[in-house]
Amino acid sequence: MRMAWEPCDGTEIGSSDRHQRDPGAQDALCAACRAKAAAADAAVPRAWELFCEKDEDGRLEHFYAATRAVEMCGAKLDNIVLARLVPDVEGTLWGWRYSHHPANRSFRGQVSMIYGHEKLVEMCFPYGTKAETRMGHGEIVRLRAEILRPAKKDETRP
Ligand SMILES: [Zn+2]
Numbered sequence: 001m002r003m004a005w006e007p008c009d010g011t012e013i014g015s016s017d018r019h020q021r022d023p024g025a026q027d028a029l030c031a032a033c034r035a036k037a038a039a040a041d042a043a044v045p046r047a048w049e050l051f052c053e054k055d056e057d058g059r060l061e062h063f064y065a066a067t068r069a070v071e072m073c074g075a076k077l078d079n080i081v082l083a084r085l086v087p088d089v090e091g092t093l094w095g096w097r098y099s100h101h102p103a104n105r106s107f108r109g110q111v112s113m114i115y116g117h118e119k120l121v122e123m124c125f126p127y128g129t130k131a132e133t134r135m136g137h138g139e140i141v142r143l144r145a146e147i148l149r150p151a152k153k154d155e156t157r158p
Helices: 031-043 067-071 102-107 118-122 128-134
Strands: 048-054 060-064 080-087 093-098 111-115 138-150
Touching: 048 067, 048 111, 048 138, 060 067, 060 080, 060 111, 067 080, 093 118, 111 118, 111 138, 118 128, 118 138, 128 138
Parallel strands: none
Antiparallel strands: 048 060, 048 080, 080 138, 093 111, 093 138
């Protein structure tokens, strides 16, 4: 019996370099692509800089890489700061860390969906974060924010 060909998620679309995922692999990767993603995950510094709104109570929300995106949530530029997010088991924020799995494309290594409650991150995923983590797509991270400085107009983090 022949196994059905199931492409590895690390195969570039339109590329002739097609590789097959490991049979039954939950992350839909071959061993080489899995090793590559794991090495990239290990090499990434576990801190991220994003812009966010600091409200009157000092609460931080609406985290984005561009000041424009924070403004689109209703924040005034005067209330936008650049913050560094650092993993912390006592942190008051939760977010999603995208792994270097090829399916994450330009989000690889980034954090996103940052909220003051873990449940709100969970709600971003129709099948829950556990299913995503099983597929190797990322994980929930608990974070603390350190405010670095006020934002300037039209700033973007790489
Ligand atoms: Zn592969």
